[in-house]
Amino acid sequence: MRERKGVFVFMGQLHIMDHPLIQHKLTIMRDKNTGSKDFRELLEEISLLVGYEITRDFPLDDVEIETPLVKMTAKRISGKKVAIVPILRAGLGMVSGLITLLPVARVGHIGLYRNEETHEPIAYYFKMPQDIQQRFVIITDPMLATGGSASAAIAMLKEHGCSNIRLMCLVAAPEGVQRLQKDHPDVDIYTCALDEKLNENAYILPGLGDAGDRIFGTK
């Protein structure tokens, strides 16, 4: 457990975004007849909506301002520095929605792809803002399957000094959630669906297929 705002909460919490708008949009994304253009737009819209939840506990400061009528004490986010870190490729599809909400966030990139036979992640790129260790990090990747990619990405960020990390995904498999809760119990997971299982190729069932290929139209 850890302390947040004076209360203890369980580590590695799983937050399932069950808002009707999100569920409706996700259903269209899962449909095999949905093309890349709609898929991309829906992913962007969902990312914005999940971003609203992922930032829900950002601390606020009091600030003195003057409205056209009177002076007042108002609320302002207390200098929270954010980094959005997509796992390439598919995580890129979630960046623009989040940037709309957090326009001054910096963006880091982690390149990982899964070996088709072993399903183990292979790292090929890592580029972060200089002060990444001081930032609240939101990793984006639509698919949490075995959890290997997300776990590796979190480990890389921790090696670079990051301690405040959340994972934003779209569809998660129980295997991936369990893996992350074991490897990184301090990282909260925000997902729009917890699906049934993985198939023999480590694809999520029912899932939505290959997220990268559907975003970029590569199949």
Ligand code: PRP
């Ligand atoms: C997909 C997905 C995740 C990973 C999830 O990427 O975007 O990064 O697989 O699987 P895991 O939880 O079992 O690691 P992929 O390796 O297909 O690369 P791509 O985004 O470049 O297509």
Ligand code: URA
């Ligand atoms: N990567 C994907 O894009 N989809 C899956 O179901 C699993 C891994």
